[in-house]
Amino acid sequence: MSVTGIALILFMTFHGCMNVVALFSAKGYNMICEFLGANWYAVVATLALAALALIHIVYAFILTIQNRKARGNNRYDVTDKPAKVEWASQNMLVLGIIILLGLLLHLFNFWYNMMFAEIVGVEGLHSPSDGFAWIVDTFNQPVFVCLYIIWIIALWFHLTHGFWSAIQTIGWSGHIWFNRWKIIGIIYVTLLCLMFIAVILGFALGCAPSLCCGCGAECNCGLGDLCECAKNCANAAGACCGK
Numbered sequence: 001m002s003v004t005g006i007a008l009i010l011f012m013t014f015h016g017c018m019n020v021v022a023l024f025s026a027k028g029y030n031m032i033c034e035f036l037g038a039n040w041y042a043v044v045a046t047l048a049l050a051a052l053a054l055i056h057i058v059y060a061f062i063l064t065i066q067n068r069k070a071r072g073n074n075r076y077d078v079t080d081k082p083a084k085v086e087w088a089s090q091n092m093l094v095l096g097i098i099i100l101l102g103l104l105l106h107l108f109n110f111w112y113n114m115m116f117a118e119i120v121g122v123e124g125l126h127s128p129s130d131g132f133a134w135i136v137d138t139f140n141q142p143v144f145v146c147l148y149i150i151w152i153i154a155l156w157f158h159l160t161h162g163f164w165s166a167i168q169t170i171g172w173s174g175h176i177w178f179n180r181w182k183i184i185g186i187i188y189v190t191l192l193c194l195m196f197i198a199v200i201l202g203f204a205l206g207c208a209p210s211l212c213c214g215c216g217a218e219c220n221c222g223l224g225d226l227c228e229c230a231k232n233c234a235n236a237a238g239a240c241c242g243k
């Protein structure tokens, strides 16, 4: 679980950095989306990622079942929860299930409309490589903004515990380094989650610099205000900023 967990955190780091580009440049973000697209290397990476996630999830269930079997019906001798045991460590499976549901929604919002659409050759509201327009559309809907924020909060709890737990399982955590890794993990995961939150709120509130570049370009969908245009116009990326 530790190796797959760390690999998934590394993927999230890459994905978070990539998404931050969308805050500043529609063109830059779509260039990355086009580079990834449904090219063979991106499809291979997606399959590898799916395998990692699957192994991580299957192991989580196996370990939980083994733990429960080992402890019998009376799962704990001491049922008073010691203050030192983190809430997240006791709820990793529940958090994991919330994260999985969030991931399924996210894959439906983006992967299905982008990579999958390109593979099967269908085009929805936007081109499969216009990741910027898909982001604008998704976070224009308050229900998705709320669900994504709940998802990221669940991820924060899951990852802050998972980070040092993985380091400990691998055996890098000695007496002195135990607390240090905990703090490093909290800082790293908080920054990671803030990157995602910044993108969600930047688009939801219409304050991402890529939406309002102030370049004075005409909005070709009849909305005077560039921010409103970028939030509502189907061709927002090209129409408003031309970045």
Ligand code: HEM
Residues within 6 Å of the ligand: 012, 015, 019, 033, 036, 037, 042, 045, 046, 049, 103, 106, 107, 110, 111, 114, 115, 116, 131, 134, 135, 155, 195, 196, 197, 199, 200
């Ligand atoms: C601000 C939040 C996020 C945005 C704007 C975003 C954006 C995207 C986009 C545009 C894609 C499609 C890429 C493509 O198919 O070419 C994608 C795919 C994906 N995202 Fe996100 N994402 C966000 C958060 C997350 C988080 C928090 C996770 C992890 C828990 C995640 C995991 C994934 C995965 C696994 C895929 C499929 C990757 C693949 O096809 O290889 N995303 N995301």
